[in-house]
Amino acid sequence: xxxxxxxxxxxxxxxxxxxxxxxxxxxxxxxxxxxxxxxxxxxxxxxxxxxxxxxxxxxxxxxxxxxxxxxxxxxxxxxxx
Numbered sequence: 001x002x003x004x005x006x007x008x009x010x011x012x013x014x015x016x017x018x019x020x021x022x023x024x025x026x027x028x029x030x031x032x033x034x035x036x037x038x039x040x041x042x043x044x045x046x047x048x049x050x051x052x053x054x055x056x057x058x059x060x061x062x063x064x065x066x067x068x069x070x071x072x073x074x075x076x077x078x079x080x081x
Contacts, residue, residue: 001052001078003071003075006052006071006074006075006078007071009051009052010048010067010070010071010074011024013044013047013048013051014034014044014067016047017040017043017044017047019034024067025067025068026066026067026068026071027066027067027068028066028067028068029065029066030044030064030065030066030067031065034067041061042061045061045064048070048074052074052077052078054074054077054078056073060073
C-alpha cells in the first residue's frame with residue numbers, strides 16, 4: 001500500500017464520521033482542531049484497524065494526536081507495494 005492510498009483511505013474514514021476534508025491537514029489535532037472526544041477517537045481507531053486490517057495497541061492510540069502522526073504510524077506498519 002502506498003502513502004497516497006493510506007491518505008485516501010484515511011480521508012474516507014474521517015469524512016464518514018463527519019470531518020470536513022478541508023480540515024484535514026497533517027498538523028490537525030483530533031481533539032483540538034477536529035473536535036473529536038475520546039469516544040470519537042476510539043471509534044476512529046476501530047475503523048482504522050478494520051479498514052487497514054491491522055491492530056493498533058491501546059498504548060499507541062493515545063500517542064497519535066494528529067492526522068499526520070496517524071498517517072506516519074500507518075505508513076510504518078503497512079507494507080508498501
